[in-house]
Amino acid sequence: MTHKLSDGGQVLHVGMLARVEGEGGMHIEIHNNVVKSVKLNIFEPPRFYEAFLRGRKYTEPPDITARICGICPVAYQTASCEAIEQICGVETTPAIQAMRRLLYCGEWIESHSLHIFMLHAPDFLGFDSVIEMAADYGEVVEMALRLKKSGNDLMTLVGGRAIHPVNVKVGGFYRMPTKAQMLALRPALARGVEEAFETIKLVATFDFPEMEQPYEYVALHHPDYYAIERGTVVSTSGAGFPVREFPEHVNEFHVEHSNALHATFDGGMYMVGPLARYSLNFSQLSERCKAAAIAAGLGETCRNPFKSIIVRAVELAYAFEEAVRIIDEWKDGAAPSVPVTPKAGEGFGASEAPRGTIFHRYVLDADGVIQDAQIVPPTSQNQPAIEADLRKAAQSWVDLDDHDLTHRCEHAIRNYDPCISCATHFLDLRVDRS
Amino acid sequence: MTDAPALPKLAVWKFASCDGCQLTLLNCEDELLTIVGAVNIAYFPEATRAVVAGPYDVSLVEGSITTPEDAERIHEIRSMSASLVTIGACATAGGIQALRNFADVAEYRSIVYAHPEYLSTLERSTPISAHVNVDFELRGCPVDKSQLVEVLASALQRRKPRIPTYSVCVECKRRGNICVTVANGTPCLGPVTQAGCGALCPSFARGCYGCFGPQDSPNMAGLTDRLRLLGMSDEDAVRIYRTFNAGSEAFRAESERLSPSKEEVTR
Numbered sequence: 001m002t003h004k005l006s007d008g009g010q011v012l013h014v015g016m017l018a019r020v021e022g023e024g025g026m027h028i029e030i031h032n033n034v035v036k037s038v039k040l041n042i043f044e045p046p047r048f049y050e051a052f053l054r055g056r057k058y059t060e061p062p063d064i065t066a067r068i069c070g071i072c073p074v075a076y077q078t079a080s081c082e083a084i085e086q087i088c089g090v091e092t093t094p095a096i097q098a099m100r101r102l103l104y105c106g107e108w109i110e111s112h113s114l115h116i117f118m119l120h121a122p123d124f125l126g127f128d129s130v131i132e133m134a135a136d137y138g139e140v141v142e143m144a145l146r147l148k149k150s151g152n153d154l155m156t157l158v159g160g161r162a163i164h165p166v167n168v169k170v171g172g173f174y175r176m177p178t179k180a181q182m183l184a185l186r187p188a189l190a191r192g193v194e195e196a197f198e199t200i201k202l203v204a205t206f207d208f209p210e211m212e213q214p215y216e217y218v219a220l221h222h223p224d225y226y227a228i229e230r231g232t233v234v235s236t237s238g239a240g241f242p243v244r245e246f247p248e249h250v251n252e253f254h255v256e257h258s259n260a261l262h263a264t265f266d267g268g269m270y271m272v273g274p275l276a277r278y279s280l281n282f283s284q285l286s287e288r289c290k291a292a293a294i295a296a297g298l299g300e301t302c303r304n305p306f307k308s309i310i311v312r313a314v315e316l317a318y319a320f321e322e323a324v325r326i327i328d329e330w331k332d333g334a335a336p337s338v339p340v341t342p343k344a345g346e347g348f349g350a351s352e353a354p355r356g357t358i359f360h361r362y363v364l365d366a367d368g369v370i371q372d373a374q375i376v377p378p379t380s381q382n383q384p385a386i387e388a389d390l391r392k393a394a395q396s397w398v399d400l401d402d403h404d405l406t407h408r409c410e411h412a413i414r415n416y417d418p419c420i421s422c423a424t425h426f427l428d429l430r431v432d433r434s
Numbered sequence: 435m436t437d438a439p440a441l442p443k444l445a446v447w448k449f450a451s452c453d454g455c456q457l458t459l460l461n462c463e464d465e466l467l468t469i470v471g472a473v474n475i476a477y478f479p480e481a482t483r484a485v486v487a488g489p490y491d492v493s494l495v496e497g498s499i500t501t502p503e504d505a506e507r508i509h510e511i512r513s514m515s516a517s518l519v520t521i522g523a524c525a526t527a528g529g530i531q532a533l534r535n536f537a538d539v540a541e542y543r544s545i546v547y548a549h550p551e552y553l554s555t556l557e558r559s560t561p562i563s564a565h566v567n568v569d570f571e572l573r574g575c576p577v578d579k580s581q582l583v584e585v586l587a588s589a590l591q592r593r594k595p596r597i598p599t600y601s602v603c604v605e606c607k608r609r610g611n612i613c614v615t616v617a618n619g620t621p622c623l624g625p626v627t628q629a630g631c632g633a634l635c636p637s638f639a640r641g642c643y644g645c646f647g648p649q650d651s652p653n654m655a656g657l658t659d660r661l662r663l664l665g666m667s668d669e670d671a672v673r674i675y676r677t678f679n680a681g682s683e684a685f686r687a688e689s690e691r692l693s694p695s696k697e698e699v700t701r
Contacts, residue, residue, distance in 0.1 A: 018483040021453045045450040045500045046555060047531040051542035057673060063643060067530050067678065070454020070576060110461075118460065118481065129482030131470050141467075149463040160634050162461055163454040163576040164645070167638045174640045410483075419453075 009036070012394070012406045017413060019119040019129070021071050022420025026390065026409060027257075033398050038390040039257045040383055040413065044420045050373045058084050058342050058368035059170055065360070065375065066164045069419055071114070074107040074159070075353030076375075077168040078229050079360040082349030084170045086244075087364050088340050095334030096172040097229070102326045103158040103165065104229045104351070108319040109151030109192065110162060111354035112312045115417045116199065117144035120309050123411040124206040140202065143195050147316070150192045153185055154323060172337030182327040189323050196317035197292055203309045204296035209408070211392060212303040215385050217276035218265055220352050226284040226318060227277070228352050234280050235265065244348040246359050250376065263381045271385045272356030272378045273416065274311040275302050289318045305389055305415040312417075342368025353378050355417045379418045386416050442491035442590055445477035447511055449497025449504050450531055450559065454576040455522035456480055456496050465583055472590065488514035492589045498524040498559045498681075500531060505556070505565060512566040517589050520562045521582065523575035527647055528681030530575075532559040535681060536689075559681065570595060575645035575678040578630050598629050599650035602642050605633035614641055621661050623674060626652035626684065643677060648684035658688060668692045 009031035017024050023044040029036045049068055056064065061080035066073035078100055085092065092100075117140070118130040127133040134141040152162035157177050159165020167173050220231030221240070234240045239249065252261040264270070279301035282290065293314045302311055344366040350359045356378025363372040393412040397405055446456050460481060462469065476486035493515035499505050512518055523529050534542055535558045543555065562568055572585050572595075581597055588595035598604075602624035606613065614620040614636050622641030624633070628649040635642045648654075661671050675689040 016479050018479045019481065021457075021480065023448060045504065046543075047450055047500070047529075047559075048534060048539075048542040048545070049530075051545040052530070052533040052537070054545075057670070060673070060677075064530060064677070067452050067454075067575065070452040070457045073454070114457075114460065122483075128484035129475075131475060131482060132484070134467065134470070145463040145466060148461075152461055152463070160638050161576075161631075163457060166635050166640065166643075169640075174638045 010402065012402060012409060014406060014410060017410060019122070019414060020418050020420060021069070022418075024418070024420045026413060028390065028394050028409060030394065030398060035391050035394045035398065038387050038394060040386050040390065041257050042383075042420055050375060053362075053370050053373035056370050058088070058340075058362075058364050058370065061360075061362065061370070061373070062168045062170060063164075068375070068377070070163050071111055071419060072107060072353045072355070072358075073164050074104050074155070074168070075351050075358045076360075077165065078104060078351040079349040079358050080362070081168065081170050082230060082351070083347040083360045083362050084349075084364070085340065085347070086349065087345040087347035087362065088170075088343050090171060090338055090340050092172055092338055093334065095176075096337065098326050098330070099158060099173060099176060100229045102323060103155060103168070105319040105323040105326070106151045106154030106158060106162075108228065108354050109316060109323070110148055110155060111151075111417075112316040112319070113144055113147040113151060115354070116203065116309055116312050116316065117141065117148075119417065120312075120414055121203070121206075123407075123414060124203075124309070143198070146188075147192055147195055147199070150185070150188045150320075153188065157181055157185060169337060171340040172335075174336060176332075176334060176336045179327075179330050179332045182330060186324065186327055189320055189327070193317060193320040193324060196313065196320050197288070200292045200296050200310065200313040200317060203313050206309065208304060208306045209393075209397075210304070211306060211389075211396065213271075213305060213385070213389060213392070214303070215388075216265055216268055216270040217279050218270050218272050218357060218381075219276040219280045220350060220357055221281055226281050228319075228322075230351060233350070233357070235270070236280065237266075239266070243350040243359070246348065246350065246376075247361065247374075250359070250381070252376065252380070261380050262383045263376065264384070265381075269384045269388060270381065272381050274308050274315055274355075275305065276356065277352060278302055278311045278314065285314065285318055286321055289314050289321070292317065305412065308415050308417075342366070355379060355419055356382060377419070379416070379420060382416050382418070386413055386418065389415065441472070441474040443476040443486060443489075444473040444586075445488070445490040445493045445511075445515065446480070447477070447493060447495045447497075448480070449495070449508070449525070449562070450500040451497030451522065451524040451529065453480065453496070455525075455574075455582075456494070458521075458577050458579055458582050459494070462579055462583060469583075469586065490515050492517045492519065492586070494586075495520045495525050495562050496522055498528045498531060498561060499565055500556050500559045502556060508562060508565050517569045518562075518566065519570045519572060519585055519589055520568050521572045521577050521585075523573065523645060523647060523678040524559075525562050526571040526573055526682075527679045528559040528561050530678050530680070532681030533676060534559055536676065561681065572597065573628055573646045574630055578632070581630055600629055601625055601649040601652075602627045602629050602631070602633050602636070602646070605629045605631070606636050609633050609637060611636045614639065615660070615664070619664055621664055621666055621674065623657070626654055626657050643674065644685065645678050647679040647682045652684045654684055654688035658692065
């Protein structure tokens with residue numbers, strides 16, 4: 001919806017954003033061709049996770065926090081397990097870590113192929129949805145569904161089901177899948193590797209608006225591999241610290257137009273997600289992924305948010321490669337979990353959800369009852385950057401007619417694969433900027 | 435939209451939820467193109483910008499009612515929908531966010547937000563059926579994919595969906611699972627929980643945690659006695675009854691029977 005203001009200004013208003021997870025809208029005011037205000041409105045109702053986690057048992061967060069988001073439950077399960085294992089002084093085994101990474105690859109594959117093809121590609125190709133796209137791009141849509149299904153099948157094998165997996169627990173898993181079961185999925189995953197590399201080539205042919213943004217990028221980093229399920233925090237300004245120091249660097253604050261808290265990193269705007277991971281950990285991608293990324297026109301860093309679709313495709317290929325590697329290296333017989341005895345204390349966990357770093361903090365008493373919980377999902381961290389992108393996009397293309405400008409601005413929001421269900425619940429406030 | 439006008443119009447609506455149940459529709463990779471060919475997807479913001487005005491033949495509703503605005507909006511949706519089907523634990527029982535029903539929402543708000551006055555929220559999270567007449571409730575957290583396809587097909591064919599209301603135990607027997615409670619002493623909500631997941635948790639060597647809500651004739655007191663025999667405290671029994679279907683009648687009543695006072699449990 002657009003309308004003119006009495007003073008000659010104009011308003012672009014989208015009440016309900018489409019092709020994002022959860023409920024949000026946008027509101028942009030333009031006066032004399034100058035963008036005066038932009039707001040990403042989040043009206044997704046709050047569900048108060050941090051409040052009702054108090055009083056729950058230390059074993060419950062993987063099942064409970066999974067329900068924050070149907071698209072990235074494994075991100076929540078993994079970060080909550082790590083935080084609680086840290087409190088209890090438990091180290092998981094390499095086999096458990098490998099299985100967590102395999103499950104997480106399933107989530108990346110499912111979520112990235114959903115976003116690339118069903119939520120984001122229609123913006124580039126000029127369709128309202130993948131449904132209309134199917135008429136002209138039938139083979140592409142069939143490939144997309146195959147890729148997505150491989151991710152879901154992997155999550156179903158390891159986790160029991162694709163949404164809210166049941167097999168994850170503090171300390172590991174209830175039951176390990178067998179090598180034979182994994183090998184049954186291998187042909188589809190091997191095909192997925194090839195089709196993901198095709199996807200990189202395909203999305204590289206899209207037209208990308210010129211827009212570079214100078215944000216600080218923040219992501220996890222692991223010394224041994226491209227960080228997915230764990231790591232330490234790094235940033236483009238050279239920050240590097242363990243996850244437990246995250247609260248000292250990230251401040252959250254509550255603004256009136258959003259039920260999701262905004263966040264700053266060392267006082268400034270920042271971005272988490274595929275662009276940040278790619279730019280900070282490029283050297284740890286496989287040689288084939290690196291070559292495909294360069295051939296697709298990316299540099300070793302990427303500053304154009306519209307090109308996040310190419311970066312997601314690179315990460316999609318990497319996740320397929322990793323899944324195949326983990327399956328090939330798997331040996332049956334590992335214990336599914338390590339025992340965990342509750343202890344009093346505070347613990348921190350973080351992982352790379354498909355849309356960016358997610359952070360969990362818990363405080364337990366000696367009986368393992370949760371005294372305090374804090375969850376910082378990626379979309380709340382990205383909200384200020386999304387609004388800054390919106391401002392820049394609206395200003396850059398202010399000469400477009402309202403219909404096209406509105407669409408371009410929606411596209412700028414979808415660059416982030418925002419998960420509004422995730423972003424809305426919220427935390428214990430450290431800083432109030434009011 | 436290029437769909438022929440004769441196709442039945444499907445709308446998908448969201449209230450307070452995680453998106454997982456409507457994602458289940460997009461997760462029907464093998465069936466999606468068939469579904470798209472059988473209906474006119476008239477309103478489904480997670481999937482498309484295109485909007486076809488109501489009325490709608492079938493509305494799928496995800497999520498629970500937690501705000502005054504949503505309590506109004508569901509009436510509009512009902513009035514536009516020939517058939518209204520609720521999907522998932524939020525829509526059928528209030529979801530995990532119904533834990534507020536046992537607590538003080540003002541305190542919840544202040545734990546989470548610096549400016550509680552910016553929020554509009556109700557004291558209780560309630561299922562859709564507490565507000566409007568619902569044609570069918572599909573359980574699960576999340577719903578099961580094949581059950582969702584069955585419900586959608588039945589709504590389009592104007593017949594009763596074939597969704598069993600017996601317990602998870604039946605599915606365990608059918609799968610040939612060894613009972614985790616009898617064999618290992620693992621607490622399991624299977625005897626009181628509705629089937630539909632395929633006895634997923636017991637198949638992974640853990641007890642059912644009740645995400646499909648109560649079966650049609652649950653013996654709650656009987657299960658509680660068994661949990662006590664296994665050494666579970668009443669406090670922990672209250673916790674396992676109060677998860678994703680905490681607001682369902684059977685689980686709510688049993689948890690309240692076991693908790694001496696609201697304050698003691700929720701603090």
